Amino acid sequence: MKKFGKMVAGLGTALVVAAGAxxxxxxxxxxxxxxxxxxxxxxxxxHYKDGQFHTxxxxxxxxxxxxxxxxxxxKLWTDFLFGDHSALYPKQTLPHVKTNLRTLDPAANVLVxxxxxxxxxxLDGRHILVDxxxxxxxx
Numbered sequence: 001m002k003k004f005g006k007m008v009a010g011l012g013t014a015l016v017v018a019a020g021a022x023x024x025x026x027x028x029x030x031x032x033x034x035x036x037x038x039x040x041x042x043x044x045x046x047h048y049k050d051g052q053f054h055t056x057x058x059x060x061x062x063x064x065x066x067x068x069x070x071x072x073x074x075k076l077w078t079d080f081l082f083g084d085h086s087a088l089y090p091k092q093t094l095p096h097v098k099t100n101l102r103t104l105d106p107a108a109n110v111l112v113x114x115x116x117x118x119x120x121x122x123l124d125g126r127h128i129l130v131d132x133x134x135x136x137x138x139x
Contacts, residue, residue, distance in 0.1 A: 099112050101120065104122060106122075106125070107125070108122065109122060109123050109124065110122040114129075114131070116133065117131070117132055117133060118130060118131040118132075118133065
Protein backbone atom coordinates (compact mmCIF):
# COMPACT_ATOMS: atom_id res chain seq x y z
CA MET A 1 0.00 0.00 0.00
CA LYS A 2 2.88 2.38 0.77
CA LYS A 3 4.31 1.83 -2.70
CA PHE A 4 0.95 2.65 -4.29
CA GLY A 5 0.68 5.85 -2.21
CA LYS A 6 4.15 6.96 -3.27
CA MET A 7 3.31 6.23 -6.89
CA VAL A 8 0.08 8.26 -6.68
CA ALA A 9 1.92 11.13 -4.94
CA GLY A 10 4.65 11.08 -7.60
CA LEU A 11 2.11 11.03 -10.42
CA GLY A 12 0.14 13.85 -8.79
CA THR A 13 3.30 15.93 -8.39
CA ALA A 14 4.26 15.32 -12.02
CA LEU A 15 0.78 16.39 -13.16
CA VAL A 16 0.89 19.57 -11.07
CA VAL A 17 4.36 20.44 -12.43
CA ALA A 18 3.23 19.75 -16.01
CA ALA A 19 0.09 21.85 -15.54
CA GLY A 20 2.13 24.69 -14.04
CA ALA A 21 4.64 24.56 -16.89
CA UNK A 22 1.82 24.54 -19.45
CA UNK A 23 0.08 27.48 -17.78
CA UNK A 24 3.36 29.39 -17.59
CA UNK A 25 4.12 28.79 -21.26
CA UNK A 26 0.66 28.98 -22.84
CA UNK A 27 -1.21 31.07 -20.26
CA UNK A 28 -2.02 34.76 -20.57
CA UNK A 29 0.87 37.18 -20.86
CA UNK A 30 1.64 39.46 -17.95
CA UNK A 31 3.20 42.89 -17.87
CA UNK A 32 2.72 45.66 -20.38
CA UNK A 33 4.21 46.78 -23.65
CA UNK A 34 6.86 49.51 -23.38
CA UNK A 35 5.73 53.02 -24.24
CA UNK A 36 7.29 56.44 -24.80
CA UNK A 37 10.89 57.01 -23.77
CA UNK A 38 11.35 53.39 -22.68
CA UNK A 39 10.23 52.09 -26.08
CA UNK A 40 12.55 54.56 -27.85
CA UNK A 41 15.49 53.41 -25.69
CA UNK A 42 14.70 49.77 -26.48
CA UNK A 43 14.49 50.44 -30.22
CA UNK A 44 17.91 52.14 -30.17
CA UNK A 45 19.59 49.03 -28.76
CA UNK A 46 21.84 47.20 -31.25
CA HIS A 47 20.34 43.96 -29.90
CA TYR A 48 16.78 44.97 -30.90
CA LYS A 49 15.73 44.05 -34.45
CA ASP A 50 12.40 43.14 -36.02
CA GLY A 51 10.46 43.74 -32.82
CA GLN A 52 12.54 41.54 -30.51
CA PHE A 53 15.96 41.27 -28.89
CA HIS A 54 18.65 39.13 -30.52
CA THR A 55 22.01 37.86 -29.30
CA UNK A 56 24.72 39.49 -31.41
CA UNK A 57 27.25 36.69 -30.93
CA UNK A 58 26.40 33.06 -31.68
CA UNK A 59 25.89 30.87 -28.62
CA UNK A 60 26.93 27.24 -28.76
CA UNK A 61 26.14 24.61 -26.17
CA UNK A 62 28.89 22.06 -25.82
CA UNK A 63 29.27 18.93 -23.74
CA UNK A 64 31.47 19.34 -20.64
CA UNK A 65 34.21 17.06 -22.02
CA UNK A 66 35.50 17.51 -25.55
CA UNK A 67 34.53 14.57 -27.71
CA UNK A 68 32.18 13.14 -25.09
CA UNK A 69 29.19 11.19 -26.36
CA UNK A 70 25.94 13.09 -25.94
CA UNK A 71 23.31 11.29 -23.94
CA UNK A 72 19.61 11.43 -24.57
CA UNK A 73 17.41 13.51 -22.31
CA UNK A 74 15.53 10.37 -21.29
CA LYS A 75 18.77 8.67 -20.19
CA LEU A 76 19.83 11.75 -18.24
CA TRP A 77 16.49 11.85 -16.41
CA THR A 78 16.53 8.09 -15.80
CA ASP A 79 20.03 8.28 -14.32
CA PHE A 80 19.04 11.31 -12.24
CA LEU A 81 15.93 9.67 -10.81
CA PHE A 82 16.97 6.03 -10.53
CA GLY A 83 20.75 5.98 -10.89
CA ASP A 84 23.48 5.40 -8.32
CA HIS A 85 23.32 8.16 -5.70
CA SER A 86 26.07 6.82 -3.42
CA ALA A 87 28.46 9.64 -4.35
CA LEU A 88 26.02 12.34 -3.21
CA TYR A 89 27.06 12.07 0.43
CA PRO A 90 30.60 12.04 1.85
CA LYS A 91 31.88 8.72 3.16
CA GLN A 92 33.19 10.41 6.31
CA THR A 93 31.85 13.25 8.41
CA LEU A 94 33.28 16.56 7.27
CA PRO A 95 35.57 18.15 9.86
CA HIS A 96 34.16 21.17 11.65
CA VAL A 97 35.04 23.31 14.64
CA LYS A 98 32.37 24.84 16.85
CA THR A 99 33.43 28.43 17.47
CA ASN A 100 32.48 30.32 20.62
CA LEU A 101 32.27 33.90 19.36
CA ARG A 102 32.56 35.24 22.93
CA THR A 103 36.08 33.83 23.27
CA LEU A 104 37.45 35.50 20.12
CA ASP A 105 40.11 38.15 20.62
CA PRO A 106 38.29 41.47 20.00
CA ALA A 107 41.44 42.95 18.42
CA ALA A 108 41.93 40.09 15.94
CA ASN A 109 40.61 40.12 12.39
CA VAL A 110 38.39 37.04 12.08
CA LEU A 111 36.09 35.46 9.52
CA VAL A 112 33.71 32.73 10.76
CA UNK A 113 31.46 30.84 8.36
CA UNK A 114 28.10 30.37 10.07
CA UNK A 115 26.58 28.05 7.47
CA UNK A 116 25.06 28.29 4.01
CA UNK A 117 25.71 31.89 2.91
CA UNK A 118 26.03 33.48 6.36
CA UNK A 119 29.25 34.55 8.00
CA UNK A 120 30.56 36.69 10.85
CA UNK A 121 33.34 39.16 10.09
CA UNK A 122 35.39 40.92 12.75
CA LEU A 123 37.59 43.50 11.07
CA ASP A 124 39.49 46.38 12.67
CA GLY A 125 37.21 46.41 15.71
CA ARG A 126 33.99 46.24 13.70
CA HIS A 127 31.61 43.30 13.99
CA ILE A 128 29.64 42.42 10.86
CA LEU A 129 27.12 39.61 10.47
CA VAL A 130 26.33 38.92 6.81
CA ASP A 131 23.20 36.88 6.15
CA UNK A 132 21.62 37.56 2.74
CA UNK A 133 18.92 34.94 3.34
CA UNK A 134 16.94 37.22 5.64
CA UNK A 135 17.03 40.37 3.51
CA UNK A 136 17.12 41.50 -0.09
CA UNK A 137 20.80 42.44 0.14
CA UNK A 138 23.92 41.27 1.98
CA UNK A 139 24.45 43.40 5.09
